[in-house]
Amino acid sequence: MKALWSGTISFALVAIPAKLYAATEEHAVRLHEIHVADNSRVEHRRFCRSEGREIPYEEVGRGWQxxxxxxxxxxxxxxxxxxxPTKRVAEVLGFVRxxxxxxxxYGQPYYVGPDGPSADRPYTLLVEALARTGYVGVCKIAIRSRERVALLRPRHGLLICQTxxxxxxxxxxxxxxxxxxxTDRELEITELLMRELIGVELRELHDDYGHALKQLVTAKVSGGELVEPPTPAPLADLMAALEQSIRAxxxxxxxxPPTAPVAT
Known part of the structure; x- marks a missing residue:
């Protein structure tokens, strides 16, 4: 992985040379912008207002008004x-639960990796201490031209920088x-329903948007029709909806069986 930030993480007199790496990546399905009249792609160009012309990227700069x-x-x-200072040093300002x-x-998470053998021991020490105490370190750090407050927290033996x-x-x-x-009865039955639904295997969840989009494109090309999934209609009686949900x-x-009476 390519490092996005390199510098030092410090708490008190302890300094840890470190690098930051992106911890996540999005797999979004992107649609093209087109001209609806002829289906051609739409381009976004850099245009200079004062000169009234398109300019190359080499002529683009940054400024403050x-x-x-x-x-x-x-x-x-x-x-x-x-x-x-936070361009190169992320100083821990304190620790909180x-x-x-x-x-x-919560903003963006980054993996923090030790930068060189001399960083291994203090890095491991900070990770283990955070894991044992339940504390997270609060610091400020500048990443990609923006300064953020961030948390340093442990995860599976690694240090995470969470902006x-x-x-x-x-x-x-x-x-x-x-x-x-x-009512108290509504709260009791809702809590019972929550206990019936405890546990979600996140690894088994997938983004179905891309699959649905392909089905839509296939139907448009072939001239077929899509069958949209039915939208469940909410029951007018709240208690009846809760009890039926528990049985289901x-x-x-x-x-x-789903017809059995609901007992608390």
């Missing part, structure tokens, strides 16, 4: 000398939460 409208050009050399971090803040969103990047939900009251879950496991 000041409040008075002036544009300050920033070259790669300028950005390389950016006075930002992992469960105290709201998952809504987080800044607090001002989290949106308030407003009044999305409903205020409808529920038990029947699927083979515990008892």
């Amino acid at each position: 000041t409040p008075d409208g002036r544009v300050v050009v920033l070259t790669d050399k300028d950005l390389a000398h950016l006075p930002l 992992g469960h105290d971090i709201d998952p809504i803040s 987080l969103l800044w607090q001002d990047e989290l949106r308030e939900p407003g009044d999305l939460a409903p205020s409808a009251p529920v 879950a038990r029947a699927e496991r083979g515990d008892q």
Whole structure:
């Protein structure tokens, strides 16, 4: 794997030369943009407004616009000398319990690898200490021209750098939460249904969008028709829906017939 960041992870006086690698990759199915009149591909070009012409990539730079409208050009050399310590050092600011971090803040995960033999012992020490205590390290790090707050956490003997969103990047939900009251009986039967459905084998789950898209394309080419899966209609009676769901879950496991009464 190609390293995306190299530098030092430090906590107190302990320094660990390290490199970061992408821990995930998306396998998205991408559709082409086309001109619907003739099905030809659509291209996106770099266009200079002032000169009214398309320009090559070699003429594209980056700049910062000041409040008075002036544009300050920033070259790669300028950005390389950016006075930002986190470009090369991810200093642990402190340790917190992992469960105290709201998952809504989670960003991108990266594998952290030791950079050289001298990093092996302190790297292993930090991973083992985090695993034993349940703590995660909080640091700041600059990756791909952006500084992020991040967590250092253990996973299968490795160190993971999990970036987080800044607090001002989290949106308030407003009044999305409903205020409808529920009864104790409804809560009991819902908790019973949850216990019947405990356990999901994530390795067996797959993205079916690509398969469905191929079926759609095949049908369009052959002139056939697709049969869309039925949309389940919710039962008007909430308790009846919960009890029927429990019976169905038990029947699927083979515990008892779906017509058996639901007992708590």
